[in-house]
Amino acid sequence: MKNSCKIYLTTLLIIIASSVYSQQAVKKSCVSSNNSRLVVLIPGSGSSGENVYLLPILSTPLKFIKKNQYFRKFKNELKVLGNKVLVCPSVKHKDILSVEQRTEECEKDIKKYLKQNSFISNITLLGHSTGGLVARLLAYKFKEIDSVLTIATPHKGTVIADFIFEELSSKHFFYKNIIKLLQFTPKHKRYLKQLKADKTKDDIDIFLSQNIEDVKNIKYYSIITGAKSLRFDAKITQKIIIKMLKKYKLDSTQYGTLNDGIVPTYSQVHGEVLGHLKISHFESACVDLYSGTKGCRKVINLLKNSFNEKICTLEN
Numbered sequence: 001m002k003n004s005c006k007i008y009l010t011t012l013l014i015i016i017a018s019s020v021y022s023q024q025a026v027k028k029s030c031v032s033s034n035n036s037r038l039v040v041l042i043p044g045s046g047s048s049g050e051n052v053y054l055l056p057i058l059s060t061p062l063k064f065i066k067k068n069q070y071f072r073k074f075k076n077e078l079k080v081l082g083n084k085v086l087v088c089p090s091v092k093h094k095d096i097l098s099v100e101q102r103t104e105e106c107e108k109d110i111k112k113y114l115k116q117n118s119f120i121s122n123i124t125l126l127g128h129s130t131g132g133l134v135a136r137l138l139a140y141k142f143k144e145i146d147s148v149l150t151i152a153t154p155h156k157g158t159v160i161a162d163f164i165f166e167e168l169s170s171k172h173f174f175y176k177n178i179i180k181l182l183q184f185t186p187k188h189k190r191y192l193k194q195l196k197a198d199k200t201k202d203d204i205d206i207f208l209s210q211n212i213e214d215v216k217n218i219k220y221y222s223i224i225t226g227a228k229s230l231r232f233d234a235k236i237t238q239k240i241i242i243k244m245l246k247k248y249k250l251d252s253t254q255y256g257t258l259n260d261g262i263v264p265t266y267s268q269v270h271g272e273v274l275g276h277l278k279i280s281h282f283e284s285a286c287v288d289l290y291s292g293t294k295g296c297r298k299v300i301n302l303l304k305n306s307f308n309e310k311i312c313t314l315e316n
Contacts, residue, residue, distance in 0.1 A: 036121040038084045043070040044129025049092040073286035098190040099209045103137040128285040133209035151223045156267040157197035159244035220271025226258035227278035234261025234280040
């Protein structure tokens with residue numbers, strides 16, 4: 001009798017454990033029967049359409065060696081998870097458009113996509129860097145949007161933008177000439193002033209994308225980046241940001257002077273933080289030139305987990 005009870009209880013526990021595991025497996029799977037989620041990828045500064053855009057003299061060689069896509073890695077990984085993927089804005093704008101102009105172009109692209117794919121019931125906006133600010137404006141445009149994920153986004157601005165404006169108006173020619181050579185000026189980058197951390201000298205409306213309130217019933221997530229030691233190609237701008245953070249007394253948060261070479265870590269926090277990766281700015285988007293780095297692998301793993309365990313569980 002005792003043996004029969006033991007066998008019965010053991011069998012019951014196995015059935016319960018299997019049921020729980022099965023439910024968790026379903027919960028953690030992005031692949032649904034109707035594949036009704038659209039992930040809209042929004043690139044940031046240094047982009048034009050789906051491509052990386054630096055200067056014509058640099059962008060052409062990247063295109064020739066087929067290393068010019070901003071989100072190639074992200075697109076492939078998200079499709080494997082069962083999502084539909086759209087990159088916007090699709091228009092080739094040579095990285096000149098303001099945040100609002102990018103939002104308008106993205107809205108056109110999404111409307112066109114939804115018209116051709118009426119089965120879409122859930123939309124996730126995924127913005128990298130400045131693209132995250134576009135996502136925050138775009139969140140007001142479509143009822144299907146249930147989540148916004150930003151990666152390395154300057155939600156509170158980035159002092160590298162303030163540095164650029166200071167140098168352009170200074171009498172020192174070294175950085176000024178480099179900035180002009182790279183065409184990183186307000187003339188060539190209409191969004192540049194919108195990224196400033198110091199908002200005391202400009203019309204507050206310029207910073208709408210930083211200040212806009214979150215949409216109710218939409219989940220906001222962020223992946224933040226920054227470390228004390230970064231790749232060699234981010235070290236110069238990292239030091240500039242550290243200096244500027246101290247100058248503007250923006251180093252008193254829990255993140256201190258941490259940054260990813262473009263955006264201070266404190267500024268990237270918005271909504272629920274899914275993870276803090278100690279990597280550089282462009283590694284966090286896995287742009288083609290960085291797609292083989294350890295940093296890229298880290299963000300891809302976190303992205304997969306975030307979709308499986310958080311975003312895909314929001315489906316209607």
